[in-house]
Every structure is written in C-alpha cells, then in structure tokens.
Amino acid sequence: MAVKDLFMVRKTDYAPVRMAVIIGLVFLVLFVPVIFKKPFPQDLVIKIFLFALLGNAWNILGGLTGQVSLGHAMFFGTGAYTSTLLFLKFGVSPWFGLLTGAMLAGGISLVLGYPSFKLKGHYFAMITIAFGEVFHILFRNIDAFGGASGLFLPITDNSFSAFYFGIHKAPYLYIVFFFYILSTVTIYLLDRSKIGFYLRSINAEEDAARSLGVSSPFYKSIAMFFSASFTAVGGSFYAQYVTFIDPPSVFHLMFSIQIVLIVILGGIGSIVGPLAGALVLIPLSEFTRIYLGGTGRGFDLILYGLLIIVFAVYQPLGLVGMFGRKRR
Amino acid sequence: MSLLRIEEVTKRFGGLVANDRVSFDVGKGEIVGLIGPNGAGKSTLFNCIAGYFKPDGGRIFFRGEEITGLFPEKIAKKELGRTFQIVKIFPRMTVLENAMVGAFVRTASVAGASKRAGEWIEYVGLSAKIESLASELTLAEQKWLQLARTLAIDPEMLLMDEVLAGLTASETKSAVELIRKIRDEKGITILIVEHVMDVIMPLSDRVVVLDNGKKIAEGTPEEVSKDPLVIKAYLGEE
Numbered sequence: 001m002a003v004k005d006l007f008m009v010r011k012t013d014y015a016p017v018r019m020a021v022i023i024g025l026v027f028l029v030l031f032v033p034v035i036f037k038k039p040f041p042q043d044l045v046i047k048i049f050l051f052a053l054l055g056n057a058w059n060i061l062g063g064l065t066g067q068v069s070l071g072h073a074m075f076f077g078t079g080a081y082t083s084t085l086l087f088l089k090f091g092v093s094p095w096f097g098l099l100t101g102a103m104l105a106g107g108i109s110l111v112l113g114y115p116s117f118k119l120k121g122h123y124f125a126m127i128t129i130a131f132g133e134v135f136h137i138l139f140r141n142i143d144a145f146g147g148a149s150g151l152f153l154p155i156t157d158n159s160f161s162a163f164y165f166g167i168h169k170a171p172y173l174y175i176v177f178f179f180y181i182l183s184t185v186t187i188y189l190l191d192r193s194k195i196g197f198y199l200r201s202i203n204a205e206e207d208a209a210r211s212l213g214v215s216s217p218f219y220k221s222i223a224m225f226f227s228a229s230f231t232a233v234g235g236s237f238y239a240q241y242v243t244f245i246d247p248p249s250v251f252h253l254m255f256s257i258q259i260v261l262i263v264i265l266g267g268i269g270s271i272v273g274p275l276a277g278a279l280v281l282i283p284l285s286e287f288t289r290i291y292l293g294g295t296g297r298g299f300d301l302i303l304y305g306l307l308i309i310v311f312a313v314y315q316p317l318g319l320v321g322m323f324g325r326k327r328r
Numbered sequence: 329m330s331l332l333r334i335e336e337v338t339k340r341f342g343g344l345v346a347n348d349r350v351s352f353d354v355g356k357g358e359i360v361g362l363i364g365p366n367g368a369g370k371s372t373l374f375n376c377i378a379g380y381f382k383p384d385g386g387r388i389f390f391r392g393e394e395i396t397g398l399f400p401e402k403i404a405k406k407e408l409g410r411t412f413q414i415v416k417i418f419p420r421m422t423v424l425e426n427a428m429v430g431a432f433v434r435t436a437s438v439a440g441a442s443k444r445a446g447e448w449i450e451y452v453g454l455s456a457k458i459e460s461l462a463s464e465l466t467l468a469e470q471k472w473l474q475l476a477r478t479l480a481i482d483p484e485m486l487l488m489d490e491v492l493a494g495l496t497a498s499e500t501k502s503a504v505e506l507i508r509k510i511r512d513e514k515g516i517t518i519l520i521v522e523h524v525m526d527v528i529m530p531l532s533d534r535v536v537v538l539d540n541g542k543k544i545a546e547g548t549p550e551e552v553s554k555d556p557l558v559i560k561a562y563l564g565e566e
Contacts, residue, residue, distance in 0.1 A: 005437040194432045194441070201418050201429045208416035208474075211378065212481055213404035213433035 008192040029177050033170035042169040044286055046241065048278045049176045050234055055263045055274025056183040057230035062260065063269030064191065065223040066203030067117070068125045070256050071132030075105040075228040077139065077250035079235025084151050084245055094163035098236035105232035106225040113224040117217050120206075129253065136251035150246025153239065163240045172241050179237065180275075183230045187271055190226070199223055231259075254301075261304050265311055267320030276319040281307075330389075331356045331485055331517050332377070332408075337386035339372050346372040348541040349386065354485070359511055359518045361532035361549070363525065365561055368538040370521045371413060374489050377519075378410040379403045390485070405433060409483030413490040413521075415470045417477075419463035423454055426462050426473055430480030448476040452506060468499045472506075479510070485517040486510070492524050500524070504531055525562075529553065537561065 032045050054076065061067050082104050083097025092100075116127045140148045158166045165171040190196045198219045201209035206216055239245050249255075258281075266277025285300035292299050315321055330353040339347040346369045354360045362370050375381040377388055379400040388396045390408050404410075418426050427445035428438075435441055449458055452472040457465060462473060471491055478486065488507070492500050504527060510516050522528040528535070529549040537545040537552055539561040545552050552558055 005439050008438040008442075193438070194436045197421075197425065197429050197432055197441075200421060204418035204420065205416040207380065207400070208412065208418070209429065210400040211404055211410050211412070212430045212477060213401050214429065215399070215401045 006193050007189055010192075026181075029173070032173060039167070039169055042173060044283060046169060046173050046176055047286070048275075048282045049173070049180045050238065050241075051259070051262055051278040051282055052275040053176065053180045053183050053237075054231055054234045054259045055266065055277060056180070056187055057227050057234065058259050059227075059263055059269065059274055060187060060190065060230070061220075061223045061227035062263065063273070064187070064196065064203065065199045065220055067220060067223070068121075068260070069128040069227075070125050070253070070260060071128030071130075071135075072227075072231050072259050073251050073253065073256040074132045074135040075109065075231035076235040076238070076255065077135055077245075077247070078105040078108060078228075079232025079237075080239040080245045080250045081139065081145060081151075081235075082232070083236035084153060084239045085145060087153065088151060093161065094236065094240050095161070098163075098233060098240075101232045101236045102229040105235075106229040109224045109228035110221055113221050114217070117220050129256075132251070132253060132256055136247055136253070139251055140247040146246070148247065150244060150249070153243040155243075164243075172237075176237055176241075179230075179233055183233075184271060186226065186230070191271070195219065195222060258304075261308055263318075265307060265318055267318030270318065270320040273318055273320045280319065330354065331358075331391060332519065333389040334373070334377070335387045335389070337373065337376055337383045337388060339369075339376055339381055340384050345541050347376065347383070347538075350538065350541075350543050351386075352536050352543060352546055354517060354519055356517055357511065357515055358533050359507070359520065359531060361528040361535040362519060362521045362538065363523075363528055363535060364538035367540075368561075369541040370538055371489060372541075373538070374410065374487055374521060377403075378408070378487055404481055404483075407482060407484040408487070409478040409481050409485070410487040411471075411474045411478050411489055411491060413493065415467070415474050417462040417465075417470050417473055419461065421462055422458070423449060423460055423462055423465070423473055424458045427477045427480045430477040433481045445476075445480050448479045449473075451479070452476040453502075468495050468503075471495070471503075475506075479514075479516075483516060485519070488518060488520040490521055490523060492522055492527055500527060507531060 033042055036042055058069065058072055061069055079098070079101035082101030083094045086092035086097040086100060087094055112131050116124055119127055139145055156162045156164050158164060158168065198209065198214045201214055202216050202219060210216055235250060238250065262277035262281050263274050265281060266275065267273030281304060284303060288300040288303065311318060332354040334350055334352050336349045336351050337347050338345065338349055350373060364370055372381065376383045379398050379402065382397045387394055390406060395403055395406065418429065424442065424445055427449050428441045431441035431444040446458065449455060452475055454469060454472050454476060457469060462470065465473060475491065492503055495503060507518060508531065511518055520528065532549055534547065535549050535552045536543060537558050544557045544561060545555045
C-alpha cells in the first residue's frame with residue numbers, strides 16, 4: 001500500500017484560492033520582521049502564532065475527537081519545565097529538551113487519559129481541571145523544580161543551537177511559525193486518514209463507532225498524545241522565548257481556559273479556527289493590558305467572556321463559520 | 329451448526345430482571361426473529377450480545393468462541409455487526425464517509441475503504457445520495473445507511489434492532505426484500521428484533537419469543553403464532 005493511499009484528497013484541497021491564501025500567509029509572516037521593526041508588533045505576532053499552535057493542539061482532542069479538556073496547561077507546563085530543567089541541571093540542548101518535553105507530555109497524557117476516558121462530557125472536562133490543578137500545586141511546592149519562585153534561563157550566546165537569540169525576535173517568530181505549520185499539517189493529515197475518520201466518528205456517536213470496530217479508548221489516546229505533545233512544544237518554546245517560567249504563568253487554570261476560548265471563538269474543529277481566534281483575542285488581551293494597565297487587570301477576560309457569549313448565541317461555528325464555507 | 333449460542337443469559341438492573349436465563353441458538357444462514365411485547369427484554373439481550381451490557385450470568389458464543397463481556401469493538405471485529413433501534417448515524421459526515429468508517433475495520437487505505445463503502449451504499453440503494461450529508465437523509469434512508477455502514481465491516485452475522493419501526497408501508501416492503509437479499513446473496517446470518525408482527529412472521533425462518541425477560545416460545549412462525557403462551561403475552565388473558 002502506497003503512503004498516498006492512507007490519506008484522502010478532497011476536491012477543495014488544491015483549490016487555487018486556498019493555495020494562494022496559504023502562500024500569501026507564509027510570505028506575510030516571513031516579512032513581518034522587515035515590515036514591523038519595533039519589538040512590540042513582532043512580539044504580538046509571535047504570541048498569536050504560539051496560541052494558534054496551542055489551539056491547534058487542543059483542537060485534535062477537543063475539536064476532532066470531541067473530548068473537551070480544561071487542563072491543557074499541564075502539558076504546556078510539562079514542556080516548559082522539561083526543557084528548562086534539562087538545560088539548567090544537565091546542560092542539555094533546549095532543542096533536545098523540547099523533544100523530550102513533547103514525548104514526556106505525550107506519555108503523561110496516555111497515563112492520565114486511560115482513567116479519564118471512562119468519563120464522558122462534562123465529567124471528562126472536570127477531571128482534566130483536577131489533573132491540571134494537581135500539576136500546578138505540585139510544581140509550586142517542589143523546590144528542586146524551582147518551587148513558587150520559578151526558574152530563570154541564563155543569558156547565553158545568541159545561536160540557533162542554543163535556542164537563544166537575545167533581543168532579536170525574528171528567529172523566535174520563524175520558529176513558532178514553523179511549529180504552527182507543523183501542527184496544521186499534522187491535523188490536516190490526521191483528519192484525512194483512517195485515524196481522522198475514527199476520531200470524527202467517536203465525536204459524533206461513540207456507541208455507533210464502537211459497533212463498527214472503532215476502539216474508542218485507543219483512538220482517543222492517539223488524539224490525546226498528539227494534542228499533549230504539540231502543547232508541550234508550545235511550552236518549551238515559551239520558556240526559551242520568555243526565559244522565565246513559574247507555576248502561575250504555565251500551569252494556571254486560566255491558561256487552559258484561554259486556549260479553549262481561542263478555539264471556540266475561531267471555530268471548533270476547524271483547521272484555520274485557532275489562528276482566526278488568536279488573531280482576534282491575543283491583540284485584544286495585549287491592548288487592554290497596555291491601555292488599562294494594572295487597573296484593568298482581568299478586563300480582557302471580561303471581554304473574552306462577552307465575545308464568547310455573543311458567539312455561542314449567534315455564531316456557534318465561530319469566526320470561521322461566518323464565512324459560509326461549512327466544514328463537512 | 330450453531331453460529332450464535334445464547335446460554336442462560338441473565339441481566340439485572342437493580343431489582344428488575346431484564347433477561348432471565350435466556351437460551352437459544354442461531355444457525356448459520358438463518359433469519360431468526362426475536363419478538364415480544366414492550367419491555368420483554370429484547371433490546372437488553374441485543375446489548376448483551378453486542379457487548380454494550382455485561383450479562384450478570386450465562387455465556388454467549390459466536391462461532392464456538394466465547395464472546396461474553398467483550399468490548400463492542402472487539403465483537404464487531406469478530407464479524408458480528410449490529411444496527412441501532414434509534415438511528416446513530418454520523419450527521420456531519422457524508423453518506424460515503426459514514427460507510428467508510430465501517431470499511432476501515434479491515435484496511436487503512438482510504439481508496440480501499442472508499443471503494444468498499446461505495447459498493448455497500450449501492451447495495452442498499454443509496455448511490456444517488458452518496459455525497460449528501462447523513463443529516464440530510466430521511467429516516468428510512470438513515471436506516472439504510474446504518475445498514476450499509478454495518479455491512480461494510482463485512483459481518484458474518486447481523487443483529488438488527490427494529491429496523492422497520494417508523495417506516496411507511498412501501499418502505500417496509502423494500503426493507504423486507506433487502507433483508508432477504510442480504511441473507512440469500514451474501515449468506516449473512518440475521519437476528520432481527522421487531523415489533524411489526526405481520527412483517528417478522530413471513531420474514532423469519534424461526535422465531536424466539538420473550539416475555540418479562542423469559543423465553544416463552546421458540547419455533548417456526550406458524551408454531552409460535554399458535555402457541556397459547558404467546559397469544560396470552562400479546563393479547564392478555566381471555
């Protein structure tokens with residue numbers, strides 16, 4: 001069996017408009033550092049793609065498979081802490097740390113997924129909150145992992161191999177964009193393979209899927225593994241970019257919820273949904289923070305909430321749904 | 329030779345005994361009707377056979393191999409397929425994609441699954457709707473789709489739960505023809521739960537009657553319809 005037999009090709013896949021949009025996006029991103037020379041807009045674009053990456057990762061489990069997790073911060077934090085600790089304690093390259101973090105988060109997700117997948121709907125969401133909080137509390141209290149005060153990454157020479165570029169933002173942008181594209185391609189291929197069919201059937205009617213030989217715990221675990229791994233990649237990237245992590249910044253429940261809100265706003269289960277959601281919500285949260293400062297703390301979340309209510313009522317398919325092309 | 333053997337199967341829900349030591353056999357190539365008044369335990373028995381409920385007692389064999397308490401997906405992989413009383417289609421997938429989910433049980437090739445799924449959709453007469461979303465189909469069409477999807481797993485035996493409920497007279501007629509055709513042409517053994525008595529009787533080679541969780545009669549449709557216990561169960565005391 002040839003590899004191409006494993007994936008379905010839809011008529012729309014090679015539509016000229018779609019290809020033009022993709023190529024346009026790639027060029028646009030490549031030229032962001034040329035067009036915007038100031039650090040703030042560059043930082044904004046980096047955050048947009050970071051959250052689009054996290055949204056994509058969440059979407060594999062939440063959108064495609066229909067298992068709503070409210071604890072993805074635990075995988076983000078696992079990625080961030082793994083690469084940082086490996087570097088600080090053993091001098092391991094952050095690139096290797098990123099890969100290790102992704103595998104570790106994937107492994108953790110399999111262990112936690114096994115009992116969690118026995119629960120359905122809201123109960124699944126609740127147990128993911130519980131696991132997420134356990135991670136948060138554990139990391140706040142284990143001194144060997146930096147405890148509540150967190151971990152600083154030391155300043156090193158700027159180089160690709162050290163995953164450190166000082167004040168230069170362009171390399172970070174290209175790296176996060178690369179991971180975003182990688183996650184998008186992964187979803188695209190998953191969606192069009194046997195695994196994607198199985199995940200969508202579990203999402204729609206789990207009992208019927210099982211009657212057709214779909215082992216739902218097994219396929220949910222696959223989705224969870226990919227979802228957790230990509231989230232951890234985002235975590236390692238974040239740690240390298242910000243060079244400081246502590247439990248509230250990477251393990252907080254609000255962080256898990258923010259990922260979910262971005263996907264819901266953009267379009268749940270859609271391949272461009274997370275990017276669309278991040279394009280709206282990340283600037284919104286950055287600008288409210290700038291203009292309202294300390295007094296406006298949490299104001300972005302009020303706006304988020306308002307937007308979500310409006311969308312849930314008038315546009316359940318999210319921003320992507322507004323453009324008419326319904327996803328099959 | 330018996331393909332499916334139900335041996336003293338018991339299922340309780342709290343104090344209620346839904347299946348009380350039910351035993352019967354289904355031979356290869358047979359169409360067996362499973363009938364009984366509402367609440368007789370027909371669907372419960374189906375769910376026990378297909379792995380959705382774990383029986384509290386008794387054993388179930390398929391092809392001589394014990395399948396009691398296996399997961400539904402394991403049972404499906406052993407070529408024992410089922411359809412649902414309340415249709416459970418995948419609404420946002422197309423007719424073809426619905427059937428492909430079934431066909432993927434034997435292959436990872438999208439082209440292969442698509443080809444096989446297409447053949448079964450044609451077999452049940454849904455070719456014209458192959459690109460439609462499953463949610464756009466009528467109830468009858470959704471039932472054919474459910475059937476095509478289960479046939480795509482290539483079952484040796486089919487458990488059909490009330491496929492005829494809610495169909496018009498002409499739809500029922502073509503459904504009966506289709507069920508016969510599946511057995512006659514494809515050699516698939518069928519155990520069918522049904523309420524509509526004047527349909528099930530001529531369709532079945534044999535009939536098993538449940539009442540209050542117990543098997544009260546078994547035999548040819550003729551024998552069963554003359555059985556005083558069956559008449560009593562359906563019509564009440566004289």
